[in-house]
Amino acid sequence: xxxxxxxxxxxxxxxxxxxxxxxxxxSSNLRELARRAGIQGGSIYHHFSSKQEILFQLxxxxxxxxxxxxxxxxxxLDCPTERLRRTIRFHIGYHIAGPDETYITDDExxxxxxxxxxxxxxxxxxxxxxxxxxxxxxxAEQNWQISDIKLFARxxxxxxxxxxxxxxxxxxxxxxxxxxQYFTLLTTGLMSR
Amino acid sequence: xxxxxxxxxxxxxxxxxxxxxxxxxxSSNLRELARRAGIQGGSIYHHFSSKQEILFQLxxxxxxxxxxxxxxxxxxLDCPTERLRRTIRFHIGYHIAGPDETYITDDExxxxxxxxxxxxxxxxxxxxxxxxxxxxxxxAEQNWQISDIKLFARxxxxxxxxxxxxxxxxxxxxxxxxxxQYFTLLTTGLMSR
Amino acid sequence: xxxxxxxxxxxxxxxxxxxxxxxxxxSSNLRELARRAGIQGGSIYHHFSSKQEILFQLxxxxxxxxxxxxxxxxxxLDCPTERLRRTIRFHIGYHIAGPDETYITDDExxxxxxxxxxxxxxxxxxxxxxxxxxxxxxxAEQNWQISDIKLFARxxxxxxxxxxxxxxxxxxxxxxxxxxQYFTLLTTGLMSR
Amino acid sequence: xxxxxxxxxxxxxxxxxxxxxxxxxxSSNLRELARRAGIQGGSIYHHFSSKQEILFQLxxxxxxxxxxxxxxxxxxLDCPTERLRRTIRFHIGYHIAGPDETYITDDExxxxxxxxxxxxxxxxxxxxxxxxxxxxxxxAEQNWQISDIKLFARxxxxxxxxxxxxxxxxxxxxxxxxxxQYFTLLTTGLMSR
DNA sequence: AATGAATGAGAATTCATTCAT
DNA sequence: CATGAATGAATTCTCATTCAT
Numbered sequence: 142x143x144x145x146x147x148x149x150x151x152x153x154x155x156x157x158x159x160x161x162x163x164x165x166x167x168s169s170n171l172r173e174l175a176r177r178a179g180i181q182g183g184s185i186y187h188h189f190s191s192k193q194e195i196l197f198q199l200x201x202x203x204x205x206x207x208x209x210x211x212x213x214x215x216x217x218l219d220c221p222t223e224r225l226r227r228t229i230r231f232h233i234g235y236h237i238a239g240p241d242e243t244y245i246t247d248d249e250x251x252x253x254x255x256x257x258x259x260x261x262x263x264x265x266x267x268x269x270x271x272x273x274x275x276x277x278x279x280x281a282e283q284n285w286q287i288s289d290i291k292l293f294a295r296x297x298x299x300x301x302x303x304x305x306x307x308x309x310x311x312x313x314x315x316x317x318x319x320x321x322q323y324f325t326l327l328t329t330g331l332m333s334r
Numbered sequence: 335x336x337x338x339x340x341x342x343x344x345x346x347x348x349x350x351x352x353x354x355x356x357x358x359x360x361s362s363n364l365r366e367l368a369r370r371a372g373i374q375g376g377s378i379y380h381h382f383s384s385k386q387e388i389l390f391q392l393x394x395x396x397x398x399x400x401x402x403x404x405x406x407x408x409x410x411l412d413c414p415t416e417r418l419r420r421t422i423r424f425h426i427g428y429h430i431a432g433p434d435e436t437y438i439t440d441d442e443x444x445x446x447x448x449x450x451x452x453x454x455x456x457x458x459x460x461x462x463x464x465x466x467x468x469x470x471x472x473x474a475e476q477n478w479q480i481s482d483i484k485l486f487a488r489x490x491x492x493x494x495x496x497x498x499x500x501x502x503x504x505x506x507x508x509x510x511x512x513x514x515q516y517f518t519l520l521t522t523g524l525m526s527r
Numbered sequence: 528x529x530x531x532x533x534x535x536x537x538x539x540x541x542x543x544x545x546x547x548x549x550x551x552x553x554s555s556n557l558r559e560l561a562r563r564a565g566i567q568g569g570s571i572y573h574h575f576s577s578k579q580e581i582l583f584q585l586x587x588x589x590x591x592x593x594x595x596x597x598x599x600x601x602x603x604l605d606c607p608t609e610r611l612r613r614t615i616r617f618h619i620g621y622h623i624a625g626p627d628e629t630y631i632t633d634d635e636x637x638x639x640x641x642x643x644x645x646x647x648x649x650x651x652x653x654x655x656x657x658x659x660x661x662x663x664x665x666x667a668e669q670n671w672q673i674s675d676i677k678l679f680a681r682x683x684x685x686x687x688x689x690x691x692x693x694x695x696x697x698x699x700x701x702x703x704x705x706x707x708q709y710f711t712l713l714t715t716g717l718m719s720r
Numbered sequence: 721x722x723x724x725x726x727x728x729x730x731x732x733x734x735x736x737x738x739x740x741x742x743x744x745x746x747s748s749n750l751r752e753l754a755r756r757a758g759i760q761g762g763s764i765y766h767h768f769s770s771k772q773e774i775l776f777q778l779x780x781x782x783x784x785x786x787x788x789x790x791x792x793x794x795x796x797l798d799c800p801t802e803r804l805r806r807t808i809r810f811h812i813g814y815h816i817a818g819p820d821e822t823y824i825t826d827d828e829x830x831x832x833x834x835x836x837x838x839x840x841x842x843x844x845x846x847x848x849x850x851x852x853x854x855x856x857x858x859x860a861e862q863n864w865q866i867s868d869i870k871l872f873a874r875x876x877x878x879x880x881x882x883x884x885x886x887x888x889x890x891x892x893x894x895x896x897x898x899x900x901q902y903f904t905l906l907t908t909g910l911m912s913r
Numbered sequence: 914a915a916t917g918a919a920t921g922a923g924a925a926t927t928c929a930t931t932c933a934t
Numbered sequence: 935c936a937t938g939a940a941t942g943a944a945t946t947c948t949c950a951t952t953c954a955t
Contacts, residue, residue, distance in 0.1 A: 149914085165444060167360040170949060183952080184915050192950065248441075251358060286522065288515050289507070295500060296493050296519060303492030313482070322481050323489065329479065330523030342939080364925065376927075377940050385925065535935090551830060553746040556928060569931080570936050578929065634827075637744060672908065674901050675893070681886060682879050682905060689878030699868070708867050709875065715865065716909030728918080749945060762948075763919050771946065 150188045153178045154202070157195050158241035166196055166245070166252045196249060197257040203246040204264035207235055211271055221279035222328070228275060229301055229327070230320040236305035237316055247302050269294050297327060343381045346371045347395070350388050351434035359389055359438070359445045389442060390450040396435040397457035400428060404464055414472035415521070421468060422494060422520070423513040429498040430509055440495050462487055490520060536574045539564045540588070543581050544627035552582055552631070552638045582635060583643040589632040590650035593621055597657055607665035608714070614661060615687055615713070616706040622691035623702055633688050655680050683713060729767045732757045733781070736774050737820035745775055745824070745831045775828060776836040782821040783843035786814060790850055800858035801907070807854060808880055808906070809899040815884040816895055826881050848873055876906060 156177040160169045171192055172182040189195045211231055218224045236243045246261075253261055272294040279285040287293050301323055308319070349370040353362045364385055365375040382388045404424055411417045429436040439454075446454055465487040472478040480486050494516060501512070542563040546555045557578055558568040575581045597617055604610045622629045632647075639647055658680040665671040673679050687709055694705070735756040739748045750771055751761040768774045790810055797803045815822040825840075832840055851873040858864040866872050880902060887898070 165358070165360060167358060168445075171951090172949075180914090181916050182950090183917065186951075187914055252361075286518070288518070292507070292512065292515055293519060295496065296516060299496030299499075300489050300493035303489065306492075307488060314485075319485070322485065325479065325481075326486065326489065326523070327519065328523045330519070330521045363923080365923095373939090374941055375925090376942065379926070379928095380939055551744070551746060553744060554831075557930085558928075566935095567937050568929090569938065572930075573935055638747075672904070674904075678893070678898065678901055679905060681882065682902060685882030685885075686875050686879035689875060692878075693874060700871075705871070708871065711865065711867075712872065712875065712909070713905065714909045716905070716907045750947085751945080759918090760920055761946090762921070765947070765949095766918055 149178070149180070153185065153188055153195065154199055158199055158239075158245055161196065161199070161249065162241045162244045166192075166249045193252075193254055193257065196245070196252060197261070199242060200246045200249065200253070200261050201264070203239070203242045204261060204268060208264065208268050208271070210235070211268070215271065215275075221275055221283055221285075224275045225279065225328070226320075226324050228272060229297070229324050230317070232298065232301045233304050233320045233323065234316050236302055237308050240305040240308070243302065243305055269298060272297060300327075342371070342373070346378060346381055346388065347392055348434075351392055351438055354389065354392070354442065355434045355437045359385075359442045386445075386447055386450065389438070389445060390454070392435060393439045393442065393446070393454050394457070396432070396439045397454060397461065400436075400439075401457065401461050401464070403428070404461070408464070408468075414468055414476055414478075417468045418472065418521070419513075419517050421465060422490070422517050423510070425491065425494045426497050426513045426516065427509050429495055430501050436495070437498050440498075462491060465490060493520075535564070535566070539571065539574055539581065540585055544585055544625075544631055547582065547585070547635065548627045548630045552578075552635045579638075579640055579643065582631070582638060583647070585628060586632045586635065586639070586647050587650070589625070589628045590647060590654060594650065594654050594657070596621070597654070601657065601661075607661055607669055607671075610661045611665065611714070612706075612710050614658060615683070615710045616703070618684065618687045619690050619706045619709065620702050622688055623694050626691040626694070629688065629691055633691075655684060658684060686713075728757070728759070732764060732767055732774065733778055734820075737778055737824055740775070740778070740828065741820040741823045745771075745828045772831075772833055772836065775824070775831060776840070778821060779825045779828065779832070779840050780843070782825045783840060783847065786822075786825075787843065787847050787850070789814070790847070794850070794854075800854055800862055800864075803854045804858065804907070805899075805903050807851060808876070808903050809896070811877065811880045812883050812899045812902065813895050815881055816887050822881070823884050826884075848877060851876060879906075 153174065157169075157174055160174050160177065163169075171185055174195075175182045175185050178185075185195075189198070211228065214227055214231055215224055218227060250258065250261065250265075269291075273290050276285065276287055276290050276293055280287045280290070304319060304323075308316075314322070346367065350362075350367055353367050353370065356362075364378055367388075368375045368378050371378070378388075382391070404421065407420055407424055408417055411420060429440075439458075443451070443454065443458075466483050469478065469480055469483050469486055473480045473483070497512060497516075501509075507515070539560065543555075543560055546560050546563065549555075557571055560581075561568045561571050564571075571581075575584070597614065600613055600617055601610055604613060636644065636647065636651075655677075659676050662671065662673055662676050662679055666673045666676070690705060690709075694702075700708070732753065736748075736753055739753050739756065742748075750764055753774075754761045754764050757764075764774075768777070790807065793806050793810055794803055797806060815826075829837070829840065829844075852869050855864065855866055855869050855872055859866045859869070883898060883902075887895075893901075
């Protein structure tokens with residue numbers, strides 16, 4: 142039960158990300174999701190055991206993918222400044238590339254139940270840990286001015302994720318330009334010269 | 335347990351803020367809200383014409399209050415650095431001191447309909463404008479390094495509002511300490527000395 | 528209880544007739560009725576003990592008035608033809624003069640409960656009896672072609688009452704003209720010469 | 721007690737006609753309708769999008785059927801007298817043979833909303849036109865005494881439809897007998913000889 | 914895998930009625 | 935007489951989920 146062809150399943154996940162972003166998870170309805178995925182309401186249950194399961198897989202896939210990709214990017218890099226720059230670039234870029242999925246992953250935590258909640262929180266912490274590690278190294282090796290590592294990691298993640306809420310492809314800046322500005326703000330501050 | 339009118343209305347608003355924060359607006363139900371306000375489900379409609387109306391008044395009151403309060407704080411201040419520091423302090427503090435209302439104001443925009451949406455967006459823009467003005471002055475008078483004022487205003491608001499998502503009264507830092515660290519991060523950056 | 532000043536009471540009855548005609552009795556709501564009568568919802572209960580009571584008094588007043596007036600009209604008349612003519616004239620005229628009240632009286636019987644229903648039915652029968660008596664006399668004295676008195680009485684009443692559903696004061700015919708045409712139709716038929 | 725689709729839909733319509741006639745449309749409730757149709761309340765919405773939709777389909781089906789049937793009856797007939805006789809016979813018969821549906825079609829017009837209202841009114845006018853055509857021909861070819869065709873058509877329809885309000889299958893007359901008496905009343909009048 | 918009718922447990926909302934003031 | 939907040943039961947409608955076909 143609850144396992145269909147991967148193609149159809151991915152279509153459903155993709156459409157679910159869009160739909161959940163439009164309406165929020167609780168206000169999204171499975172018949173509409175099915176319609177967008179080109180099937181009937183009942184057929185969703187051949188691919189997922191419940192609405193909750195769809196939300197969970199969406200968020201779980203996204204978190205796993207983010208961790209995996211960021212690790213690959215960071216692997217060859219040593220300098221904490223460079224590591225931070227690339228991390229910020231990745232975080233912003235990923236939020237722009239998959240705005241539906243990241244929006245849901247950032248915003249629908251509240252709607253995860255029990256174990257699903259714990260699993261995603263755990264992956265989110267693992268992702269944040271990557272930021273914290275960089276900051277700690279910067280602090281140790283390059284004397285970055287950090288009073289509290291966790292606090293700064295959270296602040297950075299939160300701020301950069303916000304980009305997905307207003308970014309438009311036809312806007313004033315490219316992703317790289319936005320990332321660079323955020324990086325500069327975070328590293329040298331408003332008042333440095 | 336019976337009561338006059340404006341008092342009861344305010345109780346409902348207060349409880350609605352809590353309830354909406356706990357469950358989100360769409361998942362909150364009016365019978366539960368009524369129970370918490372000490373009345374029966376139907377009685378809510380003596381004070382509000384609909385569930386949507388409750389959300390709107392909540393957000394509208396909050397946005398108006400934020401604008402009003404921030405203006406009062408800024409009035410006697412001239413130095414843009416000091417203005418920014420106090421603005422950040424206010425923004426974070428307000429998101430924590432009235433955490434339910436502000437959380438909702440940030441997160442339930444999507445659930446406002448038509449004209450309600452437009453009205454709140456307009457107030458939110460007016461609030462953001464206060465940030466932009468400060469940044470513009472800092473740029474002009476104190477040579478702050480800002481490539482795009484709107485972008486930075488958004489980034490700051492986003493980052494500070496995020497505090498409400500993890501702040502716990504029994505946590506490591508006071509509101510003032512958190513605000514100071516955010517201010518430092520934004521003004522001098524991670525790497526300044 | 529349930530007995531206020533006659534003036535206000537009559538205003539309520541008048542407005543109720545209009546409102547019930549617009550929406551039908553079940554879909555009419557007492558707050559709206561109160562509003563139109565210039566008072567608050569709860570105040571209606573100083574004049575009537577229930578919504579049902581309003582409907583009942585409306586119909587009861589109307590039926591009583593119709594019987595009383597028709598009797599007065601018929602009293603001095605002997606000739607059954609003339610009696611029928613004047614009866615039709617009265618029936619149509621009354622339905623046009625008080626279209627709201629008569630509409631309700633004709634159409635809301637279904638919504639009367641128990642004893643109220645029986646009382647109104649009884650008055651309606653008494654009113655119909657006036658028609659039947661005329662027809663019976665016409666049959667006896669003037670050889671009217673009637674196979675079934677009750678059936679014809681019903682048919683006449685029904686047909687004439689229908690006028691109130693389409694009559695407009697600015698229409699093609701006066702009340703008297705309409706009444707005369709109905710009278711002619713009923714007395715001489717379509718094909719007489 | 722499970723069932724395919726068009727059958728169930730027709731059961732619902734049939735039961736709705738009965739229920740609406742018993743209580744009127746506004747006082748009828750869908751749970752009761754569902755119960756009578758052998759399903760749960762919510763299941764009605766598989767077949768109809770709303771309560772209003774049920775009323776509309778009921779009236780629309782009925783009006784279409786009436787027009788269609790009356791046309792078939794009239795087709796082979798030439799003589800306007802005969803056409804009128806058969807039309808009256810049909811109109812009364814249909815109001816009795818399908819008493820629930822026709823009663824509703826006469827009485828629940830007020831409860832149709834917007835476009836539904838306009839559509840049914842338009843069909844009702846088309847039906848009435850069939851009466852008017854007959855009367856016009858009678859007037860032209862057989863010198864019927866008609867001062868206003870529309871007025872007489874309305875009067876006839878109103879009168880005949882009224883039969884459904886008092887007819888009882890165990891009553892004194894058959895449908896044919898009632899129809900014949902109405903026809904006689906209308907054609908030769910009370911006083912003709 | 915897919916369908917689509919059916920379920921059944923809510924949800925928001927309405928409203929006649931009550932009653933303390 | 936009038937108010938208006940409160941009641942509480944009823945109503946339409948929604949929707950995740952099930953399941954026979």
